[in-house]
Amino acid sequence: MATIYEVSKLAGVSLATVSRVINKNPRVSDKTRQKVLDAMAELGYRPNSIAQSLASNISNSVGILVSELHGPFFGQMMAGIESELRAAGKHVIITTGHSEEDKEKDGIEFLISRNCDAIILHVEAVSDAYLIDLCKGKMPVYFMSRLVEGLNDHCISLDNELGGYLATQSVIAQGHSTIAYIAGPQFKADAKDRLAGHKRALAESNIPFSDTLYFEGDFKETGGSDGLNHFLESKQEFSALICANDEMASGAITYARERGFSLPKDLSIIGFDNIIFARHTYPKLTTIDNPVNLMGTMAAKLVLKNIYKQKNMSITHSFEPTLITRDSLICKS
Amino acid sequence: MATIYEVSKLAGVSLATVSRVINKNPRVSDKTRQKVLDAMAELGYRPNSIAQSLASNISNSVGILVSELHGPFFGQMMAGIESELRAAGKHVIITTGHSEEDKEKDGIEFLISRNCDAIILHVEAVSDAYLIDLCKGKMPVYFMSRLVEGLNDHCISLDNELGGYLATQSVIAQGHSTIAYIAGPQFKADAKDRLAGHKRALAESNIPFSDTLYFEGDFKETGGSDGLNHFLESKQEFSALICANDEMASGAITYARERGFSLPKDLSIIGFDNIIFARHTYPKLTTIDNPVNLMGTMAAKLVLKNIYKQKNMSITHSFEPTLITRDSLICKS
């Protein structure tokens, strides 16, 4: 690959001049600029962004850490961030944390060492204290789907407690009073908040929270089937099932039918997240919308505004979940 | 962030010695090594991988270009590549091409300029000629889900033609003879190959291919509903519907039910890819398995073997699709 040096030689100008035309610095005459441009074209020159990054301390790329690369939730999130950033000519460096503390830290270190201009994190295993400490460093850090105490400006978050409340309230509004709940892993803040919202709605209607109608799932399809199986084995009565995310709800729906249920007649089910596939279950899944794609673009806008100094960026830090009514939740018969 | 220079000063040794302990070069005495290690710990030193990359021309990261960040197909693919590479201590830089020629080229340029040690591409819009040319360059390039003429060693591919054949053959084996087909975008090689397989199976059974039972979809849910709607409007008779991927099949299933179909009785449907959600449609989707996650790990192994010189890597370049029998395809009544 041709270097800036070869370009400068061919064009008969200095390195600095070539650098200036690369960076669209106006302090170069049209004549000279053209000479340089021609030379670059002739050599097929392309700036080495590693070298640029080292010299200028700007990489035009922002680091992203997600828990997983697959799954509808992270897919939408990454897509939201990337499209917004890409439109502004910035690139994205993605790595994973797998919801494990060590791997999350490792991923963060990697992004920092890659000289990103900023990093956007979706971390679940790492402590608030660690994050607060991290924010004291030189690298600008932003958080997706997590509200860190005192770092509100750095967070784009969803009111998961409200979402959890909304889900349960909707179920109660349909006349259900024996309600099973499959939670997400409780070390994850969003799973915990959703459960808290569930409990608040329950309390508000004077329905006691019952341990026997509670199951901690894994946020995956198997969590839904395992949870439902658990409840069924325990011979509990319940007319509605709340799942802390749509994947578990899908698993539960499929498993319910395997166990001979007719849905939604025999059991009402509600999910959370409103993933694309939620409208392709049968019955179509009633769920709580989590505008994760939008939140992704917002996180991107946040760094565009703060780091790349773009104007006219209005930022919303906090998002509210809404109920999406479909077919899987009906009146208690 | 502390630099190697500060470490060397604190430890009282030269830059080169510090560099040697960073790189685990044995040519340094235990005593000195310890001094350096202590200094690094005290300063919280972390090598700047940008500078390392510039100096050594090795980045320990491999670039990945996918069409989209969301969607089950790419999710599985990225996850497969990443997990294998991560286990070997390598990192991944992901960017997107959005199935558009310009963006694909732009993404490739970005990855090259980032000094990746190799790049793995899932490109759809760019021509074979361009790729052949690209391979002549200095950057090692590998292709996912695409077979480029003469570049077999660089490709990890699925026999899509066979998959298409398999799907149609299975449908015919169930007694169907009026078969509608919703294809993927025909500028994509895999979509074209799947269609070719479909036609071969048809021909083999002396069933004529009918333009009126063909629809070119977009590989998304809407492609399925639009396609089915198109066939329904045209008052064609057909007892089975083949979709070139599972997302379109899901869309078709949902739409069929909206139009009052009872599935699978009124219409048999088969998909392609075997995405996670295929088992959560109702009826559960019969489909063709596309081991894209496995292919991802294989692509990673390929670069681990060729670029990072790891031993004991046995590579499979070509994968075969298999039929996954579930509930959405039944005998013609």
Next chain:
DNA sequence: TGTTAGAATTAAACCGTTAAAATTCAAAGT
């Protein structure tokens, strides 16, 4: 014609690391 301001350009230092060549050092061989 001689100044001079301002624009265009260049030279040189720097970014944080690796690596080849040069140097120091200690132990072994004669």
Next chain:
DNA sequence: ACTTTGAATTTTAACGGTTTAATTCTAACA
């Protein structure tokens, strides 16, 4: 005691750019 040898270490020059300060060039003005 004096090389020889090989390991440990340092020196110095890359890597491919950016950027500041210094310099040259132009053209306008008195």
